[in-house]
Amino acid sequence: MPELPEVEVLRRSLEPRLLGRRIERVQVLSPALREPLDRRALGRLAGRRVTRLRRRAKYLLIDVEGDSTLIIHLGMSGRLTVVPHAAPVERHEHVAFHLAGRGGKGRLRLVDPRRFGLAFALPTGRLATDRHFAHLGIEPLGDELTSRYFKQAARGRRGPIKSFLMDAKIVVGVGNIYASEAMWQARVHPRRSVARVSMATWQRLRDAVRGVLGQAIEQGGTTLNDFTDGEGNAGYFQVSLAAYGREGEPCARCGRSLRRLVQGGRSTYYCPGCQR
Numbered sequence: 346m347p348e349l350p351e352v353e354v355l356r357r358s359l360e361p362r363l364l365g366r367r368i369e370r371v372q373v374l375s376p377a378l379r380e381p382l383d384r385r386a387l388g389r390l391a392g393r394r395v396t397r398l399r400r401r402a403k404y405l406l407i408d409v410e411g412d413s414t415l416i417i418h419l420g421m422s423g424r425l426t427v428v429p430h431a432a433p434v435e436r437h438e439h440v441a442f443h444l445a446g447r448g449g450k451g452r453l454r455l456v457d458p459r460r461f462g463l464a465f466a467l468p469t470g471r472l473a474t475d476r477h478f479a480h481l482g483i484e485p486l487g488d489e490l491t492s493r494y495f496k497q498a499a500r501g502r503r504g505p506i507k508s509f510l511m512d513a514k515i516v517v518g519v520g521n522i523y524a525s526e527a528m529w530q531a532r533v534h535p536r537r538s539v540a541r542v543s544m545a546t547w548q549r550l551r552d553a554v555r556g557v558l559g560q561a562i563e564q565g566g567t568t569l570n571d572f573t574d575g576e577g578n579a580g581y582f583q584v585s586l587a588a589y590g591r592e593g594e595p596c597a598r599c600g601r602s603l604r605r606l607v608q609g610g611r612s613t614y615y616c617p618g619c620q621r
């Protein structure tokens with residue numbers, strides 16, 4: 346499943362291929378993904394030039410002229426690629442945006458076998474209040490994420506640090522694997538109550554969250570071709586992980602055997618020696 350780093354790498358890789366190009370025609374090939382595909386709203390993107398590519402949580406936002414935005418979510422299995430004009434329509438190709446301009450004709454297509462993805466269009470100014478975005482917490486890589494922010498968000502809360510880090514109403518994009526890794530890096534036990542986290546530890550957690558996501562983005566950049574070659578390669582990238590999936594292996598910091606525990610139905614890997 347694509348996580349925030351994959352979407353950020355996708356944004357960076359698509360940016361040079363899309364900026365300044367015009368959407369000539371929009372082709373909706375299926376009635377619905379996770380939600381119905383709104384033919385009329387998507388069709389209104391035709392004739393407009395792409396002005397900016399942004400990301401919010403795991404949504405890719407493609408701004409076009411006339412204050413409209415195309416929003417794509419990859420769901421579980423989505424792939425968004427730019428392919429040559431003549432590329433045959435692929436099975437599970439649900440929406441295609443035919444492009445003109447620099448680089449000749451081509452098309453931006455969303456292929457999604459499991460159909461948990463989304464594609465919709467909105468006036469750009471309405472994004473913040475739209476139901477897909479209104480409840481989202483802050484971005485993990487922006488300046489808003491500080492130790493002070495974490496501390497304030499934790500005020501009056503109980504429960505383990507892991508569920509706090511993974512709560513998208515607080516901060517978006519910290520999935521199960523990244524939460525596990527960040528806690529290992531910050532030397533915080535996954536069951537530690539958020540009520541018992543010091544300011545210094547919040548700072549370590551904040552740095553660790555940004556570190557693991559940033560590292561995944563960097564590593565993902567090196568496997569960019571897999572991700573966008575349009576050859577049917579799923580291409581979701583593997584990152585090197587210090588704790589996740591390494592039950593029984595020695596901790597790289599203290600040598601104790603890493604353990605696994607299950608929280609909220611998801612596995613957490615941690616070191617009993619150096620995570621407190």
Ligand SMILES: [Zn+2]
Binds near residue numbers: 597598599600619
């Ligand atoms: Zn350790």
